[in-house]
Amino acid sequence: MESTNESKIHITIPPYVPAIIGVSLVIAAIVASYTFYAVRAMDNVLTVTGSAKTAVTSDTVKWKMSIARKVSESNLSTGYPLLAKDIDAARNFLTANGVPAEAITVSPAYTEEIYKYDQNAGPREFNLRQEITVQSTDVQGIDVLSKRITELAAKGIFVQWNNVEYYVSNLPELRVSLLADAITDAKARAEQIAKAGGQGVGALKAASSGVVQVLAPNSIEVTDYGSYDTSSIEKEVMVTARATFFVR
Numbered sequence: 001m002e003s004t005n006e007s008k009i010h011i012t013i014p015p016y017v018p019a020i021i022g023v024s025l026v027i028a029a030i031v032a033s034y035t036f037y038a039v040r041a042m043d044n045v046l047t048v049t050g051s052a053k054t055a056v057t058s059d060t061v062k063w064k065m066s067i068a069r070k071v072s073e074s075n076l077s078t079g080y081p082l083l084a085k086d087i088d089a090a091r092n093f094l095t096a097n098g099v100p101a102e103a104i105t106v107s108p109a110y111t112e113e114i115y116k117y118d119q120n121a122g123p124r125e126f127n128l129r130q131e132i133t134v135q136s137t138d139v140q141g142i143d144v145l146s147k148r149i150t151e152l153a154a155k156g157i158f159v160q161w162n163n164v165e166y167y168v169s170n171l172p173e174l175r176v177s178l179l180a181d182a183i184t185d186a187k188a189r190a191e192q193i194a195k196a197g198g199q200g201v202g203a204l205k206a207a208s209s210g211v212v213q214v215l216a217p218n219s220i221e222v223t224d225y226g227s228y229d230t231s232s233i234e235k236e237v238m239v240t241a242r243a244t245f246f247v248r
Helices: 017-043 073-096 139-146 171-196
Strands: 045-057 060-072 104-106 110-113 125-136 158-167 201-215 234-247
Touching: 045 171, 045 201, 060 073, 060 139, 073 104, 073 125, 125 139, 139 158, 171 201, 171 234
Parallel strands: none
Antiparallel strands: 045 234, 060 125, 060 158, 104 125, 110 125, 201 234
């Protein structure tokens, strides 16, 4: 008859281990309940985008023109005095038509070589240019006068380019007032969405302003970074706002 030797292993559990396990379970329960609460809280809000728009009339104008003289390399020295006479004639045209002298700025003259594909096609030629800038609040007057620029051409003055830009000086104030309207619009949209789900809209939780869009009338050329149309006297200013409301 064979005898069997059995060995027994005894594991001793320190008395603090059950306590650690118990605390861990409590912490896990707290984290789980907090996560559940956070998710419920996140589900209890509604974020929408509202917008507001208003029509405005430009109250500031910037008119820029470039007066040029084309000369050969050998006539550079005589070309600058002729350009100066052209500038004086253009300045006189402006002041004679009601533009104050202090509203007129003349830039320094500069020279541009006229590129030729055939380098052997005659002597080198240059454009001598100076820019005249008019800044005024007489938007309508400058708008009308800028269309008479061909009168300078009749006097032998070459206007290389002519550009008129229209601005709104109180844009910061407009932005503030439109932002309030945009949030009101956002709330109205939120109420329609919440109503469809059988809920209501509570207090405003957070809001942020979008970019400002200054557009030509009926334009849809909006951009993510904002836009500023300077080609038209009449404009539309639009502001967007992103708002988050509590839902009840």
